[in-house]
Structures are given as structure tokens and as C-alpha cells.
Amino acid sequence: MGEQQKKHIAILGSTGSIGTQALEVVAENQDNFEVEVLTAGSNATLLIEQAKAFKPNVVVIGAEGKYDEVFAALDPLGIKVYAGDNALASVVEMDTIDMVLTALVGYAGLRPTLNAIEAGKNIALANKETLVVAGELVTSLAKEKGVNLYPVDSEHSAIFQCLAGEFHNPIEKILLTASGGPFRGKDRKFLESVTKEQALKHPNWDMGAKITIDSATLMNKGLEVIEAKWLFGLKKEQIDVVVHPQSIIHSIVQFEDGSMKAQMGLPDMKLPIQYALGYPNRLPSNFPRFNFLNYPSLTFEEPNTKLFRNLALAYEAMERGGNIPCVLNAANEVVVDAFLKDKVSFLEMPDIVETCMSKMSFIPSPEYDALVQTDKETRILASELIN
Numbered sequence: 452m453g454e455q456q457k458k459h460i461a462i463l464g465s466t467g468s469i470g471t472q473a474l475e476v477v478a479e480n481q482d483n484f485e486v487e488v489l490t491a492g493s494n495a496t497l498l499i500e501q502a503k504a505f506k507p508n509v510v511v512i513g514a515e516g517k518y519d520e521v522f523a524a525l526d527p528l529g530i531k532v533y534a535g536d537n538a539l540a541s542v543v544e545m546d547t548i549d550m551v552l553t554a555l556v557g558y559a560g561l562r563p564t565l566n567a568i569e570a571g572k573n574i575a576l577a578n579k580e581t582l583v584v585a586g587e588l589v590t591s592l593a594k595e596k597g598v599n600l601y602p603v604d605s606e607h608s609a610i611f612q613c614l615a616g617e618f619h620n621p622i623e624k625i626l627l628t629a630s631g632g633p634f635r636g637k638d639r640k641f642l643e644s645v646t647k648e649q650a651l652k653h654p655n656w657d658m659g660a661k662i663t664i665d666s667a668t669l670m671n672k673g674l675e676v677i678e679a680k681w682l683f684g685l686k687k688e689q690i691d692v693v694v695h696p697q698s699i700i701h702s703i704v705q706f707e708d709g710s711m712k713a714q715m716g717l718p719d720m721k722l723p724i725q726y727a728l729g730y731p732n733r734l735p736s737n738f739p740r741f742n743f744l745n746y747p748s749l750t751f752e753e754p755n756t757k758l759f760r761n762l763a764l765a766y767e768a769m770e771r772g773g774n775i776p777c778v779l780n781a782a783n784e785v786v787v788d789a790f791l792k793d794k795v796s797f798l799e800m801p802d803i804v805e806t807c808m809s810k811m812s813f814i815p816s817p818e819y820d821a822l823v824q825t826d827k828e829t830r831i832l833a834s835e836l837i838n
């Protein structure tokens with residue numbers, strides 16, 4: 452492929468788990484991809500190192516206090532340096548960008564993602580919180596602008612891969628697989644006293660702290676149910692979750708003739724990242740291959756939503772709709788942060804999320820400003836409930 456056909460990519464959150472793996476994919480496929488923009492929250496050291504290696508035109512550091520350090524290192528190399536949330540939100544509009552990978556974590560992804568869509572950029576979407584908070588706004592804007600949302604989340608990538616060649620065939624249902632996290636099969640007594648250190652040890656995936664805690668509480672799967680609703684235009688009854696501890700089947704689509712298609716492979720996020728960046732092409736890779744003989748049994752169980760209530764709360768939020776998924780997300784971001792600082796216990800997290808969902812006032816069709824307000828008020832309420 453010549454220089455002309457290279458995809459020019461902006462990676463938002465390049466210093467995180469998804470971001471660094473995306474850069475590994477780019478490094479292995481330099482004929483296909485060119486890095487145009489890199490952004491990070493506060494890790495200036497790694498951002499500088501990445502910029503020296505990948506030579507983007509622009510970098511943005513979220514933390515304004517780190518601007519001088521990044522500028523001093525990169526300006527002499529001809530790399531433009533900006534700082535702060537406004538710069539992050541507007542950098543995605545640059546003419547030279549073909550695709551934006553949203554690999555930053557949480558609600559912070561919403562504004563840059565909306566701006567990127569508004570500017571007509573295709574999105575490789577890792578930041579699931581954006582679709583949870585504003586699925587209606589994001590998907591309708593994408594439709595209006597003719598922008599594609601390519602899922603990076605492994606389950607949604609699996610569904611998307613199963614749908615290739617089937618886009619004219621209605622989906623009967625999908626089955627999202629869940630590893631069950633580090634506390635699968637544990638009882639209430641055990642969960643009462645689990646620590647963040649225990650929760651941060653995920654059996655199958657090495658991810659950022661927030662999503663790792665979400666995986667332990669099953670909130671991650673709840674957020675993914677809502678993400679799937681918006682990506683694939685599904686109703687609540689069409690989305691099932693099945694616990695599959697080996698994480699080999701990444702998800703399943705069931706069609707109206709009863710046939711089911713699954714996408715499989717070893718758990719390695721580089722594969723869904725590469726599929727999203729390279730779509731519609733499957734680029735060759737040297738990722739380790741799956742061997743059935745190393746896995747004599749693939750097992751399946753029902754999720755325990757009585758004990759891991761977040762999954763049930765996410766279904767409830769999806770059913771109520773409006774600003775309630777935004778409430779769920781904001782409350783969750785607050786409690787996860789507090790859990791990581793030892794300020795709430797594991798089982799208090801869903802309690803606080805549930806209280807926020809019952810106390811916040813319902814807005815049936817929120818516009819952007821109403822979502823911003825909901826997010827802000829929910830964070831205040833959740834923080835009060837913690838203290």
C-alpha cells in the first residue's frame with residue numbers, strides 16, 4: 452500500500468492498556484497506518500516516549516500542569532503540543548485524521564467522540580462509557596454524518612465479525628460472554644471483605660484499573676449490554692449474558708433460523724483493535740493461535756445477578772432509558788474511584804449506584820446539556836452517599 456492509502460489515526464488515551472496495544476498494532480503494520488494524533492490524561496513521560504517513536508503531528512496532554520514538560524521535549528521535533536480538555540475535544544476535528552480510536556476511559560470520552568463524529572471521522576470505539584451515557588445522541592449523529600462506529604470491545608467486535616456478510620439478516624438475539632471476573636462463584640461473606648488488590652487481579656485480561664474493577668463487579672458486562680443495544684440496534688430481550696470463564700468464545704449471534712455464529716480466539720485485545728483499525732481487511736498477524744487441545748472443556752454458566760447486582764441494574768437502566776444509563780455510569784465512576792481509594796467496600800458499590808438511580812430525576816429524551824447536568828449532579832449525589 453502506498454503512502455496515499457495509509458489510514459491516518461488519532462489515538463485518544465494512547466498511554467493506557469488499549470492505547471499501548473493499539474500502538475503495537477500500528478508498529479507491526481506501518482504500511483497501513485500512520486499516527487496523526489496521540490493524547491494522554493497525565494502520563495507525560497510515556498506520551499513523550501510514544502511521540503518520539505511514532506512521530507504524530509500533534510499531541511495533547513490532559514493535565515495542563517504537564518504542558519511545559521511535554522512541550523520542551525516535543526516542540527524541537529516539530530510536534531505540536533496542546534493541553535487540557537478543550538484541546539482534547541477539538542483535536543479530533545483535524546482534516547488529516549481518517550479515524551479516531553477512543554481509548555480513553557469514562558465519561559471524558561463523550562465530548563471528543565461527539566466532535567469527531569460531527570467532523571465526519573470514523574470511530575474505532577473502545578470507550579464504552581460514551582455509548583452508555585449518550586447512545587441515542589451518538590448513534591443518531593453517526594447516522595446523520597455517515598460515520599461508522601467500529602467496536603473495539605472484544606464482545607462487540609465478535610458480534611460485528613459474526614455479522615460480516617449478514618447485515619441484511621435480522622438478529623434474533625446475541626449472547627455476550629463474560630469471564631465472571633476474579634470473584635466468580637464466591638459468596639456474600641467472601642465479597643464483604645474483598646480488597647482492591649484482589650479485585651485488580653483479573654484471571655484472563657490485563658486492563659486499566661477502572662474496567663478491571665468493573666469486571667469484578669459485573670458492571671463491565673452491564674455497560675456492554677447497553678453498548679450492544681446501541682451498536683446493533685437491539686431490544687433488551689435480544690441481549691443475553693452467559694458466563695464463560697475461559698474467555699475463548701468472545702460472543703455469539705443467533706439468527707432467525709436458529710443458527711448461531713460465534714467468534715473465537717485466545718483473549719488478546721490486539722485482535723479486536725486490529726480488526727477495527729483495519730476494517731474491512733483482516734491484516735496478517737503473529738498473535739498466538741488457539742489450540743483446542745489445550746482447552747479440553749469450554750464451560751458456561753448463568754451470571755449470578757443476585758450477588759453481582761450491577762448487571763441487573765444495567766438492564767434496569769437500559770429499560771428505563773433517558774438519562775438513567777448516564778446516572779448509572781456517573782455513579783459507577785464515582786464508586787469505582789472510591790473503591791480504589793479504600794473509601795467504599797465492594798458490596799457498597801451497587802448499593803450506591805442503585806440509590807442514585809432511584810433518586811435522580813428522570814429525563815426521557817435528554818439532549819447533550821441535560822446529560823452533562825445529569826452526570827454532574829449524579830457525581831455530587833454519589834459522593835455524598837459515600838461520605
Ligand code: NAD
Pocket residue numbers: 463464465466467468469470490491492493494513539553554555556557559577578579580603604605656657658659660661662720
Ligand atoms: P486505561 O486506564 O489503561 O487507559 C486510559 C487512557 O485514557 C490513558 O491513556 C489515560 O491517560 C487516558 N485518560 C484517562 N482519563 C482521562 C481524562 N479524563 N481525559 C483524557 N484522557 C484520559 O484504560 P483502558 O483499560 O485502556 O480502557 C480504555 C477504554 O477502553 C475504557 O472505556 C474501557 O472500558 C475500554 N476497554 C478496555 C479494554 C481493555 O482490555 N483494557 C477492553 C475493552 C474495552
Ligand code: MG
Pocket residue numbers: 604605606675
Ligand atoms: Mg469487553
